[in-house]
Amino acid sequence: MIHIENLSKTFTDKKRGEVFAVKGVSLEAKPGEIFGVLGPNGAGKTTLLRMLATILTPTSGTASIGGYDIVRDPEKVRAQLGYLTGSAGLYERLTGREVLRYFGALYGMAPEKVEARIRELTRELDMSEFLDGRCDKLSTGQKQRVSIARSVLHDPPVVFFDEPTSGLDLMAARTVVRYIRRCKEQGKCVVFSTHIMSEVEALCDRIAIIYDGKVAAIGTLAELRERAGAEFFETVFLRLIGVEEN
Amino acid sequence: MAMWQVVFKKEFKEIFSDSRTRFNVIVSPLLITPLILALVGSMAQRQAKESGAETIKVGVVGMQRAPQLMEELKGANKIELEPVASVEAAEAKVRDRSHKAAILLPEDADERLGNGDSISIPVVQDAGNEASEQAAKRVKNLLTERGDLLAAKRLQDAGLSKQLIKPFLVGDKNLKGSGGSGMQLLATFLPYILALSAIMGGLMAATDSVAGEKERGTLETLLVAPLSRRDIALGKFCTVTATALVSSLLSVVGLFWPFYIKLPFFNWMTQDGLSLGPAAFAAILLVQLPLAVLGSGVLLAISTMARNQKEMQTMVGPIILVGSVGAMLSMLVRADAALYWSLVPITNSGLVLKQALQGMLNPTFVALACGTSVVYAGIAVAFAASLFKRENVLARF
8 A cells, every 4th residue: 555665855954954854764554554653753754754645755765655656646646645643734714614625625526425424524523513613613622523534534545644642632632543443444554653652552553663764663563572672662662763772 | 616716715715704804905995095095184184274274473583674564464364473683593493493484674675665676585494394384385475465465556656557567367277077186196195005905915815825824734734635736826826816906906996985975074085076087997907917916926925935924924024115115106206107117016007007097098108017017927926836846945834
């Protein structure tokens, strides 16, 4: 589903010169799996996801999603992608329903299909009480539910969750986590980027540990524990990025 | 519906659901601008009336040198004359504003007047003080009036008719329907207001549309949707341009409705009526389009470069200044300006508006102004569109 080969991204900074944000990342993610991208802040997780979502162009390397190349067919790549970040990313002066209708039109969905999907997601995410309220009047949790609905409205086969629980309270974070599991049940390929170890342990089938723009390790939780020779996941992480000795 | 139309429809609806936009783009040009104009005009008229009725103190150097003249002038036209010892003292009193003006009488004034000669009477005034200038004008008018009476008396004493020295009796007669003071006011202010509202009318929409979206985190979600950057840029550009056009067209309506719906408050401005032909109306409407496109292109480019709305406001400051100067120039330059003015952005559109309002449209000037405005607008739009392709500018979340 997702195939990444030697993907790199450099930025030019006035003070620091050329800065490597992502260096030669290669990995694969399959349908029906939750693939975790774990790393500290500034490790390059968001840059990697933004390249895959075609917001940024890679400096070198290739990647494809559902067989479409991210550089050659960006619009086709985006058509099968759902993208959710920590910030709700909603238009505050529109109602939740208006936001969903707008994105439905942007994804080229027929109006009746959009309405049917909105009904389905309203039930699934329990949004009936607030969907017709202006987004600036919604609570953080309600916003996040509308935001989830927005990102999966077109029923994409691939969904990216980039630090989706950051800044959320426990209840709102639980809604997100539940929905990530639901996406897996539906056979979607989920890429879940975070720096929170407990979420990775609870959710991910396979994990790529990213540090300083590079992939430090890839594997299932059990494989990573075995490689690091530790059970406690924070120790696993620190050993695999080379900060703590065995 | 094309993707850019989807973006445009949503953005236009969203921008007008903001009460600040509704106030700035609809209420302000329709009501506030004409009310301010009417208020300023009424105040200026009242002030002129009051300053004409005010009693003023005027110093006289050598009051005793022309006692008969002084007697005649005493209390006339609410001018109080006070003796002053010397020219220096008279100047000092005008400078410290205890006298509004001063009259300097020559030493042999009485003798020369008696002999039927003329005398020179300098009136001291402070050129940096408007009140002093107006007072000096009143003194000069009074002296001219008295001089005319004296001349008439002299002619009568000599058995001659006073018409002998006044072969021409010159008066004013305004053309019917020429618009008079109201049109003059419109011709002065309308180009400035329209040029500025066409350029700046889209400011809020532009700020909201890219810098605002970056700040709120919505641009990232829009960039992940399967539409091209070109569609996003076009949809946003059309929103900003449409908002600017609504603003400038409502500014036209705002400045013209007092001429059709007669209200006493606007009487001084509208009493002489309005005379605008269809060609003038067409020129007024036509010139707004490239101006709005130019402004929208520039504003959208700045909004794309800015990281957030605050940065946008900082960056747009010099643009507002340049736009204001360009619009202001059209107030200062005459409507029949040389052709090279048609190449100056913003000013050229203001001058076309001025020509239209003064009924002196120059087709070559209009064609050149519209042509160059379209070229400038095209450059601005191309620049804004090119920024949407640059990820280091667009993706500065």
